[in-house]
Amino acid sequence: MAKPAAPFKRLQAEIAACRICREAPEGPPLPHEPKPVFQISETARICIAGQAAGTLAHQSGTPFTDPSGDRLRAWLGTSEEEFYDTVRIAIVPMGFCFPGLDAKGSDLPPRRECAPAWRARVFAAMPQIELLLTIGQYAQSWHLGPLRQASLTATVADWQNIWSATQHPRVLPLPHPSWRNNAWLKRHPWFEIDVLPVLRAEVRRLLG
Numbered sequence: 001m002a003k004p005a006a007p008f009k010r011l012q013a014e015i016a017a018c019r020i021c022r023e024a025p026e027g028p029p030l031p032h033e034p035k036p037v038f039q040i041s042e043t044a045r046i047c048i049a050g051q052a053a054g055t056l057a058h059q060s061g062t063p064f065t066d067p068s069g070d071r072l073r074a075w076l077g078t079s080e081e082e083f084y085d086t087v088r089i090a091i092v093p094m095g096f097c098f099p100g101l102d103a104k105g106s107d108l109p110p111r112r113e114c115a116p117a118w119r120a121r122v123f124a125a126m127p128q129i130e131l132l133l134t135i136g137q138y139a140q141s142w143h144l145g146p147l148r149q150a151s152l153t154a155t156v157a158d159w160q161n162i163w164s165a166t167q168h169p170r171v172l173p174l175p176h177p178s179w180r181n182n183a184w185l186k187r188h189p190w191f192e193i194d195v196l197p198v199l200r201a202e203v204r205r206l207l208g
Contacts (some may be wrong), residue, residue, distance in 0.1 A: 056099035
């Protein structure tokens with residue numbers, strides 16, 4: 001008789017097999033076969049809460065395998081080996097699957113079915129997380145609640161208050177590392193001057 005899967009492994013398998021956005025969608029179904037892209041962990045102390053897989057991550061099956069990932073790793077001060085080490089870092093997007101593209105060729109928002117179906121279970125299974133990085137407005141809206149400000153810029157600018165108001169895990173809001181935000185980064189130099197040193201120091205502390 002086969003030994004039953006441990007609860008965490010069972011959760012991973014359930015997410016990997018999820019088809020809710022095709023079989024029970026809110027609105028039009030996902031326009032392609034589901035392919036959940038995520039990295040959950042029983043030991044990681046850092047969790048990256050992003051938006052959803054992009055086209056390259058959808059193809060590779062690995063999160064942040066694109067220029068956005070290169071920039072994010074530079075922000076964190078991590079190597080690829082550290083970033084993809086599931087013992088050390090978890091990656092839990094708001095939508096596990098690539099949502100498709102809009103008429104202008106931009107990624108659609110994360111699927112609405114995904115977070116309500118999975119997010120509470122995933123974070124209940126990862127109580128050891130000490131640092132949660134919320135990337136973009138969708139993750140910030142979900143995880144910050146009333147601490148979120150009226151805009152992404154205002155939320156990221158309020159990072160010190162958010163950092164002080166959250167404990168386990170501590171939460172640090174970040175803009176998306178996409179090249180589309182190059183202009184945002186130029187307009188807000190305080191992000192690289194003030195936020196990134198704190199981010200890198202905390203990441204290095206938790207990675208040991």
